[in-house]
Amino acid sequence: MFSKLVLATHNQGKVAEMSDLLRSFEVEVVSAKDFGLSAPDETEDSFAGNALIKARYVSAKTGLPALADDSGLCVKALHGAPGVYSADWAGPEKDFGKAMDLVYEKMDGAEDHSACFISVFALVTPDEQERVFEGRCEGKLVWPPRGTGGFGYDPMFVPAGEARTFGEMTMDEKKKYSHRAKAFAEFKKIFT
Ligand code: IMP
Numbered sequence: 001m002f003s004k005l006v007l008a009t010h011n012q013g014k015v016a017e018m019s020d021l022l023r024s025f026e027v028e029v030v031s032a033k034d035f036g037l038s039a040p041d042e043t044e045d046s047f048a049g050n051a052l053i054k055a056r057y058v059s060a061k062t063g064l065p066a067l068a069d070d071s072g073l074c075v076k077a078l079h080g081a082p083g084v085y086s087a088d089w090a091g092p093e094k095d096f097g098k099a100m101d102l103v104y105e106k107m108d109g110a111e112d113h114s115a116c117f118i119s120v121f122a123l124v125t126p127d128e129q130e131r132v133f134e135g136r137c138e139g140k141l142v143w144p145p146r147g148t149g150g151f152g153y154d155p156m157f158v159p160a161g162e163a164r165t166f167g168e169m170t171m172d173e174k175k176k177y178s179h180r181a182k183a184f185a186e187f188k189k190i191f192t
């Protein structure tokens with residue numbers, strides 16, 4: 001693999017989960033924040049497009065391989081929203097209580113609570129090689145949100161086959177189901 005890898009994210013929840021996933025690799029993991037980098041604008045309308053923007057930016061700025069995750073919650077009754085705009089729904093103050101309220105409000109009593117989390121990892125190396133890996137986690141939304149674990153929309157999402165929300169699970173329990181762990185499993189395949 002590489003001796004050093006930069007995580008192209010400022011989201012502490014993602015840094016924690018991605019560092020944990022990379023634990024079994026003999027690689028020094030650092031984050032874009034350690035380099036004082038700002039976050040580039042995510043101007044694409046796909047997870048893959050935005051993940052590539054982030055990984056390209058960080059790899060170009062650091063001269064190191066960069067791994068980015070672009071992810072979000074896609075709600076069936078909302079035709080896939082908030083999707084790539086999942087972070088934006090929390091506003092500049094990153095208030096996910098508010099974002100979860102907004103999802104509930106927009107669902108407007110819809111009976112179908114199906115939703116999925118999608119994560120796309122982009123790996124960009126300094127020689128400009130690019131790879132993307134996708135993971136999905138199907139589930140349903142519950143109201144009111146439950147649990148204080150995880151981040152973002154975790155307290156309102158119950159993965160299929162479970163009764164607890166991601167917010168009620170430990171990071172290890174969430175890993176069994178999570179979209180990010182699945183994208184990571186795809187990423188891992190290229191090194192084995
Ligand atoms: P971005 O990929 O940085 O644009 O942001 C993705 C947003 O999707 C995060 O800020 C969270 O709101 C949401 N999200 C992505 N993955 C998860 C997760 O595992 N749990 C809860 N929310 C998530």
